[in-house]
Amino acid sequence: MIDIHAHILPNVDDGAGDYAEGLAIARDLVDCGVEKVISTPHFLGNGPRLTPEETKEKTTIFQEKVDKEGIPLKILPGAEVFITVDLGKMVDNGEVPTLNETRYLLLELPLEKVPSFTENVFFDLKVLGYIPVIAHPERNADIQKNPNLLFSWVNDGIKVQINAGSLMGYYGKRARKAAKILLRKQLSHFLASDAHSPGKNSSCLRKGLKIVRRTNGKIRAKGLVENAKRLIENKELLPSEPSPYVPSGKLTGLVFGEKF
Ligand SMILES: [Fe+2]
Numbered sequence: 001m002i003d004i005h006a007h008i009l010p011n012v013d014d015g016a017g018d019y020a021e022g023l024a025i026a027r028d029l030v031d032c033g034v035e036k037v038i039s040t041p042h043f044l045g046n047g048p049r050l051t052p053e054e055t056k057e058k059t060t061i062f063q064e065k066v067d068k069e070g071i072p073l074k075i076l077p078g079a080e081v082f083i084t085v086d087l088g089k090m091v092d093n094g095e096v097p098t099l100n101e102t103r104y105l106l107l108e109l110p111l112e113k114v115p116s117f118t119e120n121v122f123f124d125l126k127v128l129g130y131i132p133v134i135a136h137p138e139r140n141a142d143i144q145k146n147p148n149l150l151f152s153w154v155n156d157g158i159k160v161q162i163n164a165g166s167l168m169g170y171y172g173k174r175a176r177k178a179a180k181i182l183l184r185k186q187l188s189h190f191l192a193s194d195a196h197s198p199g200k201n202s203s204c205l206r207k208g209l210k211i212v213r214r215t216n217g218k219i220r221a222k223g224l225v226e227n228a229k230r231l232i233e234n235k236e237l238l239p240s241e242p243s244p245y246v247p248s249g250k251l252t253g254l255v256f257g258e259k260f
Pocket residue numbers: 005007080135194
């Protein structure tokens with residue numbers, strides 16, 4: 001399997017703190033069925049970030065360590081890019097690493113809200129020929145309240161990545177509920193680990209896929225795996241048929257009007 005989102009690169013963000021930790025994450029990913037992983041250190045427009053060149057260089061150095069340890073894992077370059085109003089400009093200047101140097105860009109929203117300029121950034125990226133992949137939207141409070149924000153975005157060509165840990169309840173009940181809805185309504189294209197530290201319980205792709213198979217069927221689980229393969233080759237993803245979420249009860253301040 002291919003994992004498109006992990007903080008495995010040592011000493012660059014809040015992920016692996018050193019090489020030993022990075023190697024421990026690498027072993028865990030392999031144990032969870034991962035053969036290739038895109039290393040996605042946080043890219044903060046107004047803070048710490050690596051250039052595409054630095055990202056590739058650090059990935060190559062870490063790959064050598066992984067190979068030396070005999071861990072059968074291929075590391076590919078990437079970044080998790082925090083949304084800023086001028087992101088299109090930075091991308092146009094060649095400052096922003098994309099996923100394995102493809103047209104797919106892993107985009108992070110703040111957890112508490114969807115910024116007012118989000119759709120402008122989508123537009124800018126689209127004009128430049130890039131495809132945003134929203135990282136773990138099931139963890140965003142606005143999207144938890146209104147998952148249909150994603151319905152219009154997905155119809156407009158935006159892609160969506162869910163965290164395996166969300167399905168396991170690692171980020172709480174609301175994120176799990178939202179992740180399940182996004183799967184059921186075909187408002188999601190990828191499942192990834194978003195691993196930050198060793199420990200398989202919070203991020204194991206194999207466990208996450210098992211939940212998808214059980215709740216959404218084998219075909220859906222296979223589709224998520226296939227899409228990751230297509231992404232690293234810069235290909236079109238599998239076609240999907242998104243549908244809007246209709247809350248079953250009255251909105252009473254509870255997420256989606258449903259009790260957890
Ligand atoms: Fe992440």
